[in-house]
Amino acid sequence: MNLQDIIPKLDHDGKLVILSSAIRTLDYGFLTVFLGVYLTLMNFTVTQAGLIFAGIMAGSALSNAIASWKGDFIGRKNFLLILAGLMAFAGFCFPLASNVYFLILIGLFAVTTSSGGDRTAFTSIDTAILAQTCRPNQRTLVFSYYNLTTILTKAIGALLITIPHFIQSTSDISEINSFKLMFLIYAFFALLSMLSYSGLSRNIEPDVTPKKRHSASRSKDEKALIIKMTALSSMDALGGGFVLRSFISFWFVNQFGVSLFSLSAIFFSAQLLNLTSVALASPLATRIGLVNTMVFTQVAANLTFVGMAFSNGLSVAIGFFLLHELCNDMDVPTRQSYTMAIVPAESRTAMASLNNLGRNIAQVISPISAGLIAQVTFLGAPFIAGAIVKLGYNYALYTMFREIKPEG
Numbered sequence: 001m002n003l004q005d006i007i008p009k010l011d012h013d014g015k016l017v018i019l020s021s022a023i024r025t026l027d028y029g030f031l032t033v034f035l036g037v038y039l040t041l042m043n044f045t046v047t048q049a050g051l052i053f054a055g056i057m058a059g060s061a062l063s064n065a066i067a068s069w070k071g072d073f074i075g076r077k078n079f080l081l082i083l084a085g086l087m088a089f090a091g092f093c094f095p096l097a098s099n100v101y102f103l104i105l106i107g108l109f110a111v112t113t114s115s116g117g118d119r120t121a122f123t124s125i126d127t128a129i130l131a132q133t134c135r136p137n138q139r140t141l142v143f144s145y146y147n148l149t150t151i152l153t154k155a156i157g158a159l160l161i162t163i164p165h166f167i168q169s170t171s172d173i174s175e176i177n178s179f180k181l182m183f184l185i186y187a188f189f190a191l192l193s194m195l196s197y198s199g200l201s202r203n204i205e206p207d208v209t210p211k212k213r214h215s216a217s218r219s220k221d222e223k224a225l226i227i228k229m230t231a232l233s234s235m236d237a238l239g240g241g242f243v244l245r246s247f248i249s250f251w252f253v254n255q256f257g258v259s260l261f262s263l264s265a266i267f268f269s270a271q272l273l274n275l276t277s278v279a280l281a282s283p284l285a286t287r288i289g290l291v292n293t294m295v296f297t298q299v300a301a302n303l304t305f306v307g308m309a310f311s312n313g314l315s316v317a318i319g320f321f322l323l324h325e326l327c328n329d330m331d332v333p334t335r336q337s338y339t340m341a342i343v344p345a346e347s348r349t350a351m352a353s354l355n356n357l358g359r360n361i362a363q364v365i366s367p368i369s370a371g372l373i374a375q376v377t378f379l380g381a382p383f384i385a386g387a388i389v390k391l392g393y394n395y396a397l398y399t400m401f402r403e404i405k406p407e408g
Contacts (some may be wrong), residue, residue: 002407008142013204014133017126018149020196024122025150027091027189028113029157030182036249037161037260038179044252044381048100050371053246054364055104056112061360063111063121064104068353076125076349077200083122084194087111091187095180118150119237119360124353129204131340131348137230139341140282140290143333147278151329155271160185162264198272206346224402225342226351230358232397237359239389241366242373243305248321255379256314266318270325284330290338290406294331295398298390301327308312309380341406 010018039049063083071079090110097103111120126146134142163185164178173181195238245267252266277297285293304324311317336352343351370382 008145010142011203013200014130014142016196016199017133017204018146019128020080020193021126021146022149022153023121023189023196024087024193025118025153026157026160027087027186027193028118028150028266029154029271030160031112031152031157031186032245033158033249033263034161034179034182036246037263040250040253041176041179042098043248044100045371046254046374047368047371049246049250050182050367050369051100052103052107053244053367055107055128056110057107057119057241057360057363057367058243059108059110060113060120061357061364062108064079064119064124064353064357064360067121067124068350068357071121071125071349071353072206076129076204076206077197080122080125080197080200081194083111084190084197085121088187088190088194089188091183091250094183094186099150112343119363120357121353121356124349124356127336127340127352128206128348129200132204132206132345136341140285140333140337143336144278144282146336147281147329148275149335151271151274151278155268155275158271159264162261165260169286206349222296222343222347226347227352228400229339229351229356232294232393232400233355234358234362234391235363235396236390238362238366239302239386239391241363242370242389244363244367244370247367247370251379253315258314266321270322273322273325274329275328278333281330281333285334287336290334291398291402291404293334294338295394296320297327297330299394302387302390302394305383305390309383311380312362338401338406342404 035052036049039052044052067079073083086109090106090112093106094110096104097106111122113120120215127143130142130146131139160182164175164182166180167173168175168180249263249267252263258266281293284297288296301324304320304327307320308324311320339351339355340348366386370385373381373385
């Protein structure tokens, strides 16, 4: 086995993209767990929490819509800098809002996430850049490293939710104000990410000459692939939106009365299992193929949601959740690699951003639905709804794409 089979060779821009995303996802790892607890302290109902989560996902959708429409025209580097600036600004705005509608409004421009994964335009642009910073035969490995890095930093970020307790024990600051101070840390990391992205070179920009634009516009097969994959991504995200990471945090607190420290430990353990999941993705894909890896591992992950819904004790619920996290992320680097390989280089921004846009739009709908379903049935019902939709996606992906082989 060669060293390059384990460690991919990346240029300067590829390394900067991974570093910048790692800094950014410190915030995401913190916010996705923290937000559910924060909204509970603010005395929001499950329906109101669902609306706020949906507002954040709507903001992600907006960022991807702009990326797919004008991302390459604005410039990938400029677009990333704008996104990081908006993220930092939202960090300063979050603690100033106590009204549900103001929080929804902030979510629209926050370019952040309330789910376990990053579906913002950050990832869309990162994905398009990374695909051209390495050799085709190392593409899946590069995306595995990208996701391994961000999962690790999200795990570290999840531990940050214990800071409010430390602030309270060492000062006279109230519980709610100690939580509000955490958003300043959030803004700091967003600004740090912005600084890192500023070092990207001109080489990350795509070749979008008039000739290539015209050629791409005539490709019906290429359009069909993007439309099909976007539709399937929407279906996958619709199911996932019923059980956003923030909702799972909300569920643990309200269903089992889990403490802040216990919640931090649960989600830190989950992130470590996500690391294992992503690390296994590339070698498994080498053996059984990218599509098979995406489908079969997700079927296993989705079935654990049903187990969570009917868990009659905290230990059982944690067990199913951790099993889900072990299986769940193997499809992430494989999907990124696959979608970047089946379209030409000049269409990668469109493929990545439209796929994430489809996911965003679906996840605007499902958190609201999840809140309503939980309120009229029982708190674990969204897990079942999400599993059913996602299993349908697994079947459709397998039947539609198993014969389409990636290049390189």
